[in-house]
Amino acid sequence: MTVPRLGLGTSGNDDPEQCAESVRTALEFGYRHVDTAQMYGNEAAVGRGVRGADVDREDVFVATKVHPENLAREDVLATAEASLDRLALDYVDLLYVHWPLGAYDPAETLPAFDALRDRGLTRHVGVSNFTPDLLREAAELLEAPIAANQVEIHPLLPPREDLVAACEDVGADLVAYAPFCRRDALDVPEVVAVAERRGISPAQVCLAWLLAKDCAPIPKATGREHLADNWAALDLELTDEDVARLDGIEERYRKFDPDGSPWQD
Template sequence: MPHSIPDIRSGDVAMPVIGLGTWQLEDGSAQPLVERALELGYRHIDTAQIYGNEQDVGAALAATGVSRAEIFLTTKVWVEHFAHGDLQRSLDESLRKLRVPQVDLLLLHWPKPRPALAETMAALNDVRDRGLTRAIGLSNFPSGLMAKAQAASEAPIATNQVEYHPYLSQKTLIAKARAIGASITAWSPLAQGKVAGDPVLIEIGEAHGKTPGQVTLRWQVQQGVVTIPRTRNPARLAENFDIFDFALSDAEMARISALARPDGRLGDWLDKAFEWDVE
């Protein structure tokens, strides 16, 4: 039987702490992996307009025997659609591809200086008010900009989806998210495979009978971080999901956090108008 997945309260929704990320799952490859993930017990699926696979995720949702009400579905608005009116039209297209009348969470994919943040947040609130998404949020927003987005929004920010793994500290962002009642969602949580050979993670994993990847994902969820590992390997789907039968000690958590380094960021497409938090 599948594990029961804990939720994290984020803004005004409860998000399953682990999900399947679908970045780079193109040309139909997302559909079988989403279907298999749902069979294993995953209930959180993450996609985006720019991934080019919303239609494949939608096909998987249509094919699965899992009730839509049990699935937490996230998509992201691409930066070219941030203007009021454009955002709404782009979401209509996403919903058509996903074959659903509503997503659970709609994120702004990357911050952009234009159009003005207030205009984009107004459009984001509009689609929520119209019932096209249950909740709204951000992706790749530094902490100061996240605070400005919340100040410009009547609805609560549910999450800020950012790169997060043992080699990249997000202490400032996590603290800011908690202060506004939001969560952090980790993309590339396994540092694109780099955690597999880490001696510290290997040693901690051996103590628990777990892989370095499982240790890393457990480290994230124990912090109250939502994590969305992506894999092309169906066997790895089960491994990533099998993290709820052990716990890391405070000392182990601290050892993993100490792996962070200044050059740990793997994906940096932030507009030059903005700056990342120092740590």
């Protein structure tokens, strides 16, 4: 995979001091992948956390996302530079199209991402909330390979086979956002049952299940306890029986479903 297998989400980590501290602590625990976005309003704090940790910049995979309203060509170019200024970094490792909404126009938006990659301002190009059709269309238009498609995946919304196949076709990693469905998944009876049987936390069950499916989860966590709990999931392996039990959860829903989302077509 291009993307490190377990990353740190930062959406909603809004207090700048706390956010920088969460990022610094995560990196010192061993995390090497940090996810932010123009939309989260915390790029400056994330950058402070990255620069403040006792870890070389080259060893950290920093991802940010261009806001859907900033996806016209000139806005992509200008706001990506503004993101780097806020992060106080020379480059990001991954720059995503945050949603195929707003000003997204594939023929105009995607060449701007290529241009930023050519200029070394991002190492990789990614997309987020893309359906199989949108992913294939983007792969045709981009010169850069698509490093990742970041989508909502958790035990209440497992990865769809057609999306997994499309990601494989274009060589994109599947990055799982909201891996706990914003905590809802932590109370699901099947998740709790596997956690109790294994003597691990429900959060670790969700993460181990995602890792077993070759997804790269990016749980958001703020304090040391959650950061450590989630990081330890990298060493856990679920049995086939546990994976099947989680796959069999009947309740299904999507947490992030803004008006105009491509799957609503």
